[in-house]
Amino acid sequence: MRLTHWLNALRSPVGAVSATLLSAFIVLALIAPIIWGDAAEQTDPSALSQGPSAEHFLGTDGLGRDIWMRVLVATRTSLGLAVLATLIAVSIGTLLGVLPAVLGRRAGRLAVALVNLAVAFPALLLALFFAVIFGIGAKGAVLAIGIAGAPSFARLVQTNVAAVAGRDFVSAARVAGVGRVRLVFRHLLPNVGEPLVVNATVMAGGALLAFAGLSFLGIGVQPPTYDWGRLLGEGLSRIYLNPAAALAPGVAVVLAGLAFTLLGETIAQVVGLRTTARRGHLGVLPTLRRREPDEPTTTQPGSNGASVYDGVSTQHAAASTDGSTVRPDDAVLVARDLTVSFPGPRGWTHPVDGVDLTVHRGETVGIVGESGSGKSLTALAVARLAPEEAVVRASTLNFLGTSLPDRSDAELRRLLGTSMAMVFQDPMTSFNPSMRVGRQLAEVTRTHEGHSRRAAWDRAVDRLRKVRVPAAERRAAQYPHEFSGGMRQRAMIGMGLMSSPDLVIADEPTTALDVTVQRQVLRLLREVQRESGAAVVLISHDIAVVSQMCERIVVMYSGRVVEELPVDRLAEAAHPYTRALLGSVPDLATDVDRPLATIPGRPPDPGARPPGCAFAPRCAFADDTCTAPPVLEDVAPRQRAACWHPQSGPVAPSPLAGAEPAVDVPTRTGGQP
């Protein structure tokens, strides 16, 4: 596994270039002084300071020595000194960096302060300073560059270690009585090793350049020893006579520096510090399961069974959604066969896979599902807010009668900006931290309705008052961080009320809030819905929250809708997943003397969804039929489930207040066409 990672990295352009360059330099460093060492010292009094010639490839220096050979021979000194200095920097830096973790609070703080002070001064200045102390020459320069590089490496170690030290496994180790030294070597350093290796590599490149600089200034390597920097300094004075004498060592320095930097990049890629978004062999997106909503089609050649079921589902969807229950013009939002696909390393994945969702005027619809069920992505997709790399497709996606996929963002801006309001999960991060709350509200009407600055501000204050933010006038002029979590979420709802929305999409609006605040926010949402007549889509992982607020509940599992039912039918949920969800989450009426119902296994990855019913591997009722995809169909009036073995009778152990625990008899009623 690891080996193949490295091999892959070597095949990437960056990896290949760095590997080639570096091995060339290492070979040169090993053999060049042996082969050309003497020749490079040979003075040629007949050819002093000459330009390139057949005899001397890059010309000669002031003493008539061959510059090309000198550049080659200097590889060993240049690389060796750089690596040596890096070792010094890394050792001192690591030591200084782990000190805070080893020493404990007070002494640690001193070490941090020391490093902070030193880091403020550029390494070159420190190197010059130490060069004075250690004396001019190779030894002094190695020490100077090594010590000068230590503070920045120490800072790196400190920040990385501090980030890891805050994690729970370190706390757990401390609680388990693990000593400080073992803590550092067993828990902290192994988890920061990768960024340190990467940076040490990049640092070696930097040390190489620093050496070249010092030698160029005459402070580094002293004659008769020479490195690239020394050659460069000598060559520069004769740049008119022989530019190659200055350029060749310069090119060598740059190439070697580049080799180290690219090596760092390659290591970073392999160990996963940088993600390379490669759109390799993705292939073509599979076509949508249904193209025309009212027309049975076979779109999946090669799987006859599936396409037949598709046809059934299409007819069925047409009948129950468009035909009997509601008139189409009553719908605020209609999404048919909504699919959201992401490019991945192993082809496309579809976290949302053929979802139908219809929201009627003034209706409250709840979407329930676990993390990874695709519920939030569904909401983002219908709101045209899905991440940029996602591909959203649907056979129908209408909002207030306008087909969204056919229009550009600019055309839809006013429609969506005034008629669709969004409330997101985390009120901490969903406001711009550097902008006053009032202005963030005001810019909605300023943009879409052309209100004056003053009018928009007044409207914002009014809306904040509407969502019961106390002292709205003063609060509007504050920044988001001055609000509490609940107040921020109210302000977010207020933002949606700047115009008069027909649809409010609330994506886990209370998950980050305490229960008492949660109830307030939900009540506010309901009040808004009653007063404005807007439809609300409430997305939550908590079926109880949704049941308190919504008329209709849509249950999603692994990117698909598995059941859709009115809230008063929850007690008779048909899909085993819905029933398991109701039974496995304890509430205040759960029988504490019985074990909770459990669902074995875990939800599948969208990239590795089992064929047919995605819930089948975890389902007690699954059999061979379940390898074929079930379709959403009526199991009771207004209740639809995508299941081959829909259950009937009350859910047990009953979470419903007042309901007696009933024995659930697994009944295998119909469902197969």
Place this chain on the structure above:
Amino acid sequence: MTAPPVAVTRRGGLPAGVRNPWLVFLGRRFARLVVSLAVLVTLAFLMIHLVPGDPVRAALGLTAPAELVEARRESLGLNDPLIVQYGNYLSGLFRGDLGVSMTSGVPVVDTIGQRLPASASLGLSAFVVIMVSAIPLGLAMAVLTRGGRRRGVELGFTSTSAMIAAIPEFLLAVGLIFVFAVTLGWLPVAGRGGLDSYLLPVLALSAGPTLVIARIVRVEALAVFGQDFVRTARAKRLPPWRVYFRHAFPNALTSTLTIGGLLLGSMIVGTVLVENVFAWPGMGMTIVQSILAKDYPLVQAAVLVYGLAVLLVNLMVDLLLAVVDPRSTIREA
């Protein structure tokens, strides 16, 4: 813990308990500057004492007569107890007396006064060029390559900028001289003269930092594009320019400034190398010559000047950060 109350009382009669975060921040930042300065001055003073053996003997050479060495030691005050020397050094600093150059016999202050303007003008020009070009370039690249768009542009920018940024400023200077001065003959090879003499050194100094900062700006801006509040701004259906300029970019500035500040610090010291390439008559030449000549008073003063410049840049960056991002200022205080 000690600094904030000092700042509060100094700024005149605020009632106890009232802590203006700005005053606390300024007080704390000022205290840090003072500590850094103290460390800088002390290290510069100690430098000569940290040199192994007799620094004067080392400077004058093994052949110098013993009387001369002794006289020089006496004139430098090296025979006094360390603490007395330190006191003298400090009082000299406050009087603006940095000693006399060992090689030229000219007061060090005069040398610096003569050389500093050349370096400062070079550094400031490079600074302006970096600021004017790096941020727009980074922002433009961020917008162009957001959400994995235009892979080609992204690859071109990241690889080109990485290549050029990997070339140290003095090598870039050599290359520029070769192309524009030696081959094309458009610009002077070395020396400080008219405006044209500035072009190559400023370009050499600013190219690397510009590209590095542009890369940082791009990465930071892309990171901000992925944050929740940018999604909120998109959910408000604001026009793209407003999402970028009003919501995303101000929040990308903080880390850019932090890293940019460190880069500017090293750019200042980078002038040492570039000045030597262009034989620029500034502080860079002075410090190198004085190190080679073991002219300790001059080295001390030059280290002080560079250190001070770096500290001032850091201070400026921190103040700017506080203005741009008052939140973190308050949090820190």
Place this chain on the structure above:
Amino acid sequence: MKELEFRDVTVRFGTGHGTVTAVDGVDLTVPAGSVVGLVGESGSGKSTLAKAAVGLVPESGGEILLDGRPVRRTRGRRTLQMVFQDPYSSLNPRMSVGDSIAEAMPRGRGRKERRAEVARLLELVELDASRAGSLPGGLSGGQRQRVALARALAAEPEVILADEITSALDVSVQGAVLNLVRDLQRRLGLSILFISHNLSVVRYVSDLIAVMYLGRIVEFGPAAEVLSAPRHPYTQTLLDAAPRVGTSLDDAVPADRSELDGEPPSPHDPPSGCAFHRRCPYGPLVLPERTICAEDDPMTGADTRPHRAACHFAADLEVSIP
């Protein structure tokens, strides 16, 4: 198993003006072999209390006792063990599951003995013993939380502190972890301080329930009694607010009053008197004559009231419903 007792424990963070009292004079006992559920909102100090017990946070006052003796903070065997909230951060990604568990074991055991013990513990938490060699990266959240439980048990602790151990898990796996906790507790007779913001979860596993509000225990009693006849209005509010299938948003007792929809107070600036009086449905906002709530600290005399409730009107809570 032994009895864990918090005696007047206080934890403060910061110095000078910025001081926050996260835990404020808490008296709480976890009797040997029983589960005490500690419930409260975020910022109420419940996690800090647990961290103080295991020494991750220094207490500023009071004592933490194990069977009457101060908890030892020495190396070697740790008598208190903690299980953390986030299973993705509580296991060292670079250490095999078996090593993580073995590390917590008391010193002085042979290699073979350790390996056998790891296998036994893994089976105890219903994981395959062959998992010992795998890294946490391949485990699901529920499996990681089982490993974390096994690690805590490896130390042969007297008391386990479980800090929100199910709140980071998917709803479909929470139930299994809760079942396991209950099962282990009954089989091994563990003493557990079970911390959660979720009253339903706490109710399911606990014998006793303590309710924490702004750093203080405001009500403490047998689980069934606290839930069926709460003596502190805050407990009542939590019960009302807990979402439940088949209930409505309006089921609050007394009925919905928007003036009570206040925010939880900041620990930087705790209210005078009863910390809950600005949100209390039985307090001065609803019954203006109850000025005592804003003036007198209800902690004094709490020991004499039912459920040790920190409420001046604990005795007649039901009677006073307007």
